[in-house]
Amino acid sequence: MATKRMNVLVYSDNGSTVESVRHCLYSLRRLLSPNYAVITVSGNAIIKEPWTASCALLVFPGGADLGYCRILNGQGNRRISQYVERGGRYLGLCAGGYYGSKRCEFEVGNKSMEVVGNRELAFFPGTCRGCAFSGFVYHSEEGTRAPQLRTSKAALSNRSVPDVFRSYYNGGGVFVDAPKFESHGVEVLANFTEELDVDAGEGSASVVYCKVGDGAALLTSTHPEFAAVNLDPQVRLPGYEKIMKALKEDDQGRADFLKACLLKMGLQVNQEQTAVPSLSRLHLSSAEASDTSVLVEALRDIITEHDGEEFIIDENDTFHLEKPSRWSLGSIKDTLPSMADEKHEDKKDNNIEEQDMNIDYSKIVKRLLIHDKDLPEGKDTPYFNHHAYVANLKHYRGHSREKGRTFGNELLYGEVVTSTNTLLEKNTALLRRLPTGFTATATVQVAGRGRGTNVWVSPTGSLMFSTVIRHQMSLMAQAPVVFLQYLVALAIVEGVQTYDHGYQRMPVRLKWPNDIYACDPADPTGKTFVKIGGILVNSHYSDSEYLCVVGVGLNTTNASPTTSLNALSPPAPFTLEKLLARILTCFSTLYERFVRTGFDKEFEDLYYKHWLHTEQIVTLEAEGGIRTRLKGITTDWGLLKAEELGWDDRPTGRILTLQSDSNSFDFFKGLIKRKV
Numbered sequence: 001m002a003t004k005r006m007n008v009l010v011y012s013d014n015g016s017t018v019e020s021v022r023h024c025l026y027s028l029r030r031l032l033s034p035n036y037a038v039i040t041v042s043g044n045a046i047i048k049e050p051w052t053a054s055c056a057l058l059v060f061p062g063g064a065d066l067g068y069c070r071i072l073n074g075q076g077n078r079r080i081s082q083y084v085e086r087g088g089r090y091l092g093l094c095a096g097g098y099y100g101s102k103r104c105e106f107e108v109g110n111k112s113m114e115v116v117g118n119r120e121l122a123f124f125p126g127t128c129r130g131c132a133f134s135g136f137v138y139h140s141e142e143g144t145r146a147p148q149l150r151t152s153k154a155a156l157s158n159r160s161v162p163d164v165f166r167s168y169y170n171g172g173g174v175f176v177d178a179p180k181f182e183s184h185g186v187e188v189l190a191n192f193t194e195e196l197d198v199d200a201g202e203g204s205a206s207v208v209y210c211k212v213g214d215g216a217a218l219l220t221s222t223h224p225e226f227a228a229v230n231l232d233p234q235v236r237l238p239g240y241e242k243i244m245k246a247l248k249e250d251d252q253g254r255a256d257f258l259k260a261c262l263l264k265m266g267l268q269v270n271q272e273q274t275a276v277p278s279l280s281r282l283h284l285s286s287a288e289a290s291d292t293s294v295l296v297e298a299l300r301d302i303i304t305e306h307d308g309e310e311f312i313i314d315e316n317d318t319f320h321l322e323k324p325s326r327w328s329l330g331s332i333k334d335t336l337p338s339m340a341d342e343k344h345e346d347k348k349d350n351n352i353e354e355q356d357m358n359i360d361y362s363k364i365v366k367r368l369l370i371h372d373k374d375l376p377e378g379k380d381t382p383y384f385n386h387h388a389y390v391a392n393l394k395h396y397r398g399h400s401r402e403k404g405r406t407f408g409n410e411l412l413y414g415e416v417v418t419s420t421n422t423l424l425e426k427n428t429a430l431l432r433r434l435p436t437g438f439t440a441t442a443t444v445q446v447a448g449r450g451r452g453t454n455v456w457v458s459p460t461g462s463l464m465f466s467t468v469i470r471h472q473m474s475l476m477a478q479a480p481v482v483f484l485q486y487l488v489a490l491a492i493v494e495g496v497q498t499y500d501h502g503y504q505r506m507p508v509r510l511k512w513p514n515d516i517y518a519c520d521p522a523d524p525t526g527k528t529f530v531k532i533g534g535i536l537v538n539s540h541y542s543d544s545e546y547l548c549v550v551g552v553g554l555n556t557t558n559a560s561p562t563t564s565l566n567a568l569s570p571p572a573p574f575t576l577e578k579l580l581a582r583i584l585t586c587f588s589t590l591y592e593r594f595v596r597t598g599f600d601k602e603f604e605d606l607y608y609k610h611w612l613h614t615e616q617i618v619t620l621e622a623e624g625g626i627r628t629r630l631k632g633i634t635t636d637w638g639l640l641k642a643e644e645l646g647w648d649d650r651p652t653g654r655i656l657t658l659q660s661d662s663n664s665f666d667f668f669k670g671l672i673k674r675k676v
Contacts, residue, residue: 004530005056008032008267012040015067015095016060017139020223024061024093027225031259034460034558035268043071052083056267060096062170062223064138066115068099077120085213089265090123094172097219100210101128106173107136123210123217125184130173132206132221134197141235145169146246147222149190149206149257156189156260164193165253166246168231172221174198178205185211189218189261209264218265224258227251279364279446280415282319282423283381285371287390287409292372295410295435296321302429312368316426319368324380361418361446376413383443383460384413385577392581400585402592407437407467408584417442420466421551425538431547434468437588441465441580461558463576467587469548473541478598481546482638485514485537486599486607487590488550492516492533493610494590495583502571508532510611512633512640516554517612521567529612530563552583599635608632617649618642620656628656 008028012021021040028038036056045051058080060068072080084090092100102122106115107130130136136143146166153161178188179202190207192200207224210217228248247254262269286292303310303321310321369376375386389411397406417423420440424431442464467488471481489510497504507519509529516533519526533554540547555564556574566573594603608614613630620626620642627649628642639657646652 005054006036007051007054008036008038008057008059009041009051009055010038010059010061011043011046011068011096012061013043013067014071015065015069016063020062020093020095023223023226023230024059026230027227027255027258028059028262031255031262031269032267033270035270043068043076046072046079047076052079052086052088055083055088057089057091057262057265058083059091060093060099061225062094062096065095065099065104065119068095069119073120081121084123084215084217087214089215089267090121090212090217091261091265092123092217092219093225094170094221094223097124097175097221098128098130098173100124100217100219101126101173101175103127104173105129107131113138121217123212124175124178124186124208124219125181125210126178127176128173128219128221129176129198129200130221131171132174132192132196132198132200133169136171141170141232141237141240143170144237144240144243146243146250147206148193149222150193151190151257151260152188155187155209156257156264160256161260162250162253162256165257166250167222167224167254167257168226168247169222172206172223174200174221175205175208175219177201177203178208179203189264190257207261216265218261220261224254224261227255279361279366279417281322281367281369282412282414282417283369283371283376283386284410284412285375285386286411287393287406289371289373289375291410292370295438296370296372298433298435299430302433311365312427312430314427314429316362316422317366319366319430322367322369324369324371324373324376366423381413381415383415384441386411386413388575389577389581392578393585396582396585400589402589406585407588407591408439408581410435410438412438412440414440414442416444416446419445419551420464421536421538421549424466424468425540425549428540428542428547431468431540431549432542436468436470437584438468439465439580439584461556461564461576463554463556463579463583464552465580465584466549466551467584469546469550469591471539471546471548473544473546475595479595480599480637481539481548483594483599484548484550484591485535486603486633486638487594488535488537488552488587489514489516490603490606490610491583491587491590492535492552492554494606495579495586496565496574498586499574499579499582500571506565506568506570508565508568508610510607512611512613513638518563518565518568520563521569532563532565550587554579599638604632604635617645620658623656631655 010021010024025038032038041051080090090100098104098106099119100121101119101124103118104115105127107113108116131143133145133147147169148164148166150164151161174192174196178186187209188203188205189209192204192206196204206221208219228244228251231244231247233244259269284292299312302312304313312319312321375390378385393406393408420442423440443460445464469484493508493510496506496508509517511517514535515531517529518532520528520530533552536551538549556576556579557566558564616630618628618630620628627645629645631641631643633640634657639659642656642658644652644654644656
């Protein structure tokens with residue numbers, strides 16, 4: 001089995017600076033979304049989690065590379081080296097460039113700042129020596145420059161790469177004698193054009209590409225990921241204003257060079273930078289309009305008034321409550337809030353550069369339209385048909401064996417949101433007043449959340465939703481809350497296969513504990529599986545009940561970044577509205593029966609019918625590398641059962657049980673690793 005590399009991991013831990021990480025996320029997401037999930041990763045995760053199979057690019061940003069050494073020397077660096085040698089890609093920016101070289105020489109002779117020593121990764125087989133330009137001061141812009149770089153267009157296939165451009169610099173080195181290492185697979189992609197303050201040997205390489213086994217590393221001394229729009233214009237230092245002006249003038253050249261570097265690394269890059277879209281209004285509605293009014297009344301004690309307007313001010317977000325009649329009187333321009341509108345209410349400056357900066361979404365007021373008379377119309381929500389959704393919800397409800405409250409009756413929809421899980425789970429005052437089955441869904445998420453270090457890539461065409469479950473403590477003896485992740489996984493598979501007539505053979509399966517896989521349509525043998533969905537369950541305990549938010553991301557109609565349901569040759573293409581209605585009615589039916597019967601034999605048989613792991617042999621790293629055969633899950637607490645194997649893979653009689661919250665299952669390598 002093989003998995004597609006769809007994660008771009010940016011190191012964010014000891015040694016990295018917050019600003020460097022933010023710049024990386026900003027620029028890489030604009031060039032690589034939606035083909036890749038650009039997310040942060042900790043040193044602990046690099047050492048202990050199974051990240052390598054799904055990682056397209058590992059990025060080490062600016063900061064101080066001694067911090068990287070403290071965390072990763074030894075086991076961490078061995079994993080990074082193996083990842084690159086086996087076909088992975090490493091991008092080292094400034095401090096990440098020093099770290100990726102065989103030797104680091106920084107401010108030699110300066111007793112207060114000197115850092116000298118060999119480095120374990122050694123992707124560049126020589127020395128990175130700095131500072132290339134004097135004046136560097138930690139946590140300051142005093143050493144900032146905008147040096148001119150001359151590109152090696154012969155080594156870069158992108159025709160739009162400029163001959164020369166200026167790039168942000170603050171403390172980087174030069175790759176000493178880089179041309180001499182050509183026989184070692186080193187290519188110089190850019191050189192400084194100005195005189196340097198250290199001995200660069202032959203050449204003056206500022207960016208190098210290093211072939212490493214089946215993979216590659218690209219190391220830079222400057223910061224091509226630093227977009228001018230994100231630099232602080234308020235810095236008051238001699239010459240800084242001139243530096244800012246030069247960087248702004250050359251910003252397109254910088255972006256084109258970064259794009260060419262990513263293409264050189266074999267990544268799929270957008271032809272134009274993709275701006276993260278602005279947050280849209282949220283629409284609150286119900287299958288029965290009167291239920292919306294009932295819900296709003298339940299929220300009344302947390303609604304505050306200010307100048308005649310109603311707000312819910314919660315822990316993570318502030319919601320401004322509006323009625324459609326008021327909204328329809330405004331112009332289209334008024335419905336698209338600028339950053340200036342949100343951050344400075346007394347200003348109306350709709351400055352594009354200000355909108356395009358790194359954004360703290362929690363500080364943006366979320367506008368919430370209350371639809372207590374009718375469902376939202378198509379002109380208000382062009383990417384989600386509420387009438388089709390409700391019609392299908394009622395159709396499936398009519399055929400359900402359970403006649404209780406149907407999940408999804410109350411719906412919160414936004415065309416562009418931060419994260420459906422965050423909107424519910426991080427706003428506890430709101431969450432405590434929402435009914436079981438309340439669902440939030442979106443067309444695009446700009447800050448999606450996944451399990452552990454994972455993020456679900458959420459372009460248009462993915463079905464993304466989060467559902468509230470209020471699970472009473474009194475149910476725990478018979479129906480433990482841990483089974484929610486299994487119930488929603490079953491609901492997804494059952495929902496796909498009972499979507500309509502002819503869908504029962506859709507090749508969709510479950511991976512323990514919370515992923516959805518499908519047969520890869522590119523493999524005619526049907527033996528390769530690819531991930532098409534993920535599940536995240538968060539819970540709070542309050543007043544004798546578990547307040548749970550069950551989040552789902554499922555590739556449905558989108559073409560990238562991985563296989564979607566519509567790529568599996570269904571009888572007719574899936575639609576998001578109908579599929580959401582089907583999964584929610586399945587989830588509702590399964591949950592209603594679960595609270596009565598627990599995870600009984602019928603549930604167990606249904607789960608094994610759909611899961612991937614029957615009799616699979618895996619290695620338990622946390623148990624000293626013993627081999628085991630998977631036998632199923634326990635029906636009391638949902639633990640994974642594994643039978644120990646001895647000589648010639650014969651059972652020893654010992655059964656081990658594993659928790660999903662403390663173990664990570666690398667399905668493609670047959671490994672179960674202990675999470676720390």
